[in-house]
Amino acid sequence: MFSKKWRLAFRIFCSILFALGALFTILFVAALCIQSSITMNVEEFQKEGNYSKETMMLFADVAFPYDRIRKWDEDIKVEIVYTDKLNESLILEIDSIIAILSPLIHPVKIYKVPENGNLKVYRKVDSIIESNGKEIATRGFCYIPPLIKTLSWDIKYAEVSDIWYCNCIFHEILHAIGLQHSLYPYPFYMNMSGTYIFDSYEEMEEKLYNPLYISEEEKLIIKMLYSPHIKSGLKKKKFLKLMNLNDYNR
Numbered sequence: 001m002f003s004k005k006w007r008l009a010f011r012i013f014c015s016i017l018f019a020l021g022a023l024f025t026i027l028f029v030a031a032l033c034i035q036s037s038i039t040m041n042v043e044e045f046q047k048e049g050n051y052s053k054e055t056m057m058l059f060a061d062v063a064f065p066y067d068r069i070r071k072w073d074e075d076i077k078v079e080i081v082y083t084d085k086l087n088e089s090l091i092l093e094i095d096s097i098i099a100i101l102s103p104l105i106h107p108v109k110i111y112k113v114p115e116n117g118n119l120k121v122y123r124k125v126d127s128i129i130e131s132n133g134k135e136i137a138t139r140g141f142c143y144i145p146p147l148i149k150t151l152s153w154d155i156k157y158a159e160v161s162d163i164w165y166c167n168c169i170f171h172e173i174l175h176a177i178g179l180q181h182s183l184y185p186y187p188f189y190m191n192m193s194g195t196y197i198f199d200s201y202e203e204m205e206e207k208l209y210n211p212l213y214i215s216e217e218e219k220l221i222i223k224m225l226y227s228p229h230i231k232s233g234l235k236k237k238k239f240l241k242l243m244n245l246n247d248y249n250r
């Protein structure tokens with residue numbers, strides 16, 4: 001038989017457990033409501049660029065990883081890891097990428113730091129290993145911590161790498177700022193595009209073999225993503241609806 005004291009303690013324990021459960025449920029439902037209420041001011045957004053239907057469909061294609069906007073809200077501090085093992089040109093390339101992105105992601109700032117970066121760059125690694133220790137068969141990689149760890153659609157940390165025989169760090173950094181691969185083909189070359197037919201060898205040399213090439217279309221998409229009217233967590237479905245568009249507009 002339990003004594004009165006133990007029964008009371010058990011009741012208090014159950015009450016605390018119930019209260020915590022209720023609190024967690026309320027917070028969870030509140031978080032869901034906040035997430036689903038993320039919207040945008042269409043007029044103000046359109047005032048920035050009077051975007052065409054094609055541009056908005058391209059934006060919908062590459063700027064909604066996991067069907068949501070994910071972007072940085074704080075300064076991006078780029079830290080090149082193991083700098084001493086890299087030759088100068090590999091570091092200069094990162095400086096150039098920072099210079100290219102800087103005006104596009106304004107008002108968010110991007111700059112290099114010697115330590116405590118929130119965008120870590122690993123260049124010319126031998127292999128890319130996942131957190132579970134498995135080697136991934138890829139030439140470059142971008143890791144953004146899953147939502148369950150960050151509990152926010154904002155990107156607050158990322159790691160990018162390229163393998164020693166590949167130069168795809170620009171592509172990986174574009175993932176790190178919130179872009180995904182395009183699903184559809186376009187009549188211009190993009191870093192995030194998988195399919196594009198070059199008209200000539202010269203064009204291929206200029207675009208594919210130039211690790212810092214970026215088209216005007218891709219630049220515009222990044223500018224749109226970092227518009228103050230586009231918020232992290234905004235759903236692609238909602239964006240298309242607000243813009244009176246749908247996937248049949250392609």
Ligand SMILES: [Zn+2]
Pocket residue numbers: 171175181
């Ligand atoms: Zn990729």
